[in-house]
Amino acid sequence: MGEIAERYRRRAEAFERKVAAVRADQWGNQSPCAKWTARDVVEHVVTMHGVMLTPVARKLEPSDDPLTAFQEARAAIEDVLDDPVAALTETDTPAGPMTTERHIDEVVSDDLVLHGWDLARATGQDELMDPLDVERLWATAVAVPPELMAKYRTPGAVEVYGPEVPVPADAPLQDRLLGLLGREP
Template sequence: MSGSEVAERYRRRADRFDALVAGVRADQWSWPSPCDEWTARDVVGHILDMHAAMLQPFGRELSPAPALADDPLGAFRAARADIEAVLADPAEAGSTHDTPMGPSTAENHIDGVASADLVLHGWDLAKATGQDDTIDPAEVERSWPGVQQMPPEMRIPGAFGPGIVVFGPEVPVPSDAPLQDRLLGLIGRDPHWKA
């Protein structure tokens, strides 16, 4: 897959997540999310953590940014800019690094982890704050084969760094449920979760 394809997919996903963050009212940041023990603000915090993890192979951290506690949208936009800078640099994007799932180019690691996270945690944020929680059907179709082949490391707390949990235990969902619901169940979400 080309670097421009990865960068464009990240941009689309980040645009959607940005819109969801912008749609959260000030009083909703402390509301619970479908992720156990996480508030809506914690969901964005996890996205920031995963973006930071993508920069570690380069010996870098997230750039100075607004604090998550004060400005979640500003914090996300700054982290997004850091990732987009990596994807825009062919040498960095194409460099190979060790990851919890084995050697990978930076762009493929970003595409499969931080970028994909924007889709799934976008659902969490939407569900937590009463926004439209429909995942783009093309994203659901794209994610489904890979999620069915999820390596066990993706369910091990801390595999990507201290305090980082990627996916929880599977939630049983009927086999005839909509594909979005089956996808959510497989990644450890209750599709019918309510606060």
């Protein structure tokens, strides 16, 4: 198993544990993402998994149960990562051409970390992110050019992140990452 597949599996396992721990009465809880409930967070993650499958001619069958939907999405992505032809298929992305496995790594795998925190916050679970993941996401986030970051924060456009939340410079890296990405640590 390669590094990307291993990282994805570790992150997917952590995210799945969070989804499984959500009580039935918590799915409507507000998440840190202004427009999303806990259920919306999982639906977004599952939808993005489906987007990653499109270039390799695979698709997800919808499920109304968030845990089942994520488990099926996870299995489909793991199948792609285990298939050298599918994993190495070149695909066009907003960031330019890249392999399917790299696209998975840079989008849904990273999303599992951040949206895992969103889900944990919405449902009262442990919010601690893996320090290695925090370092990786921090390095990626600070490398985003300011003009692109501004576009990511534009309501009605891309709106990937909310407005930056001020966090003390000496705060833990996880808090600085969350603040940079528009979340209140």
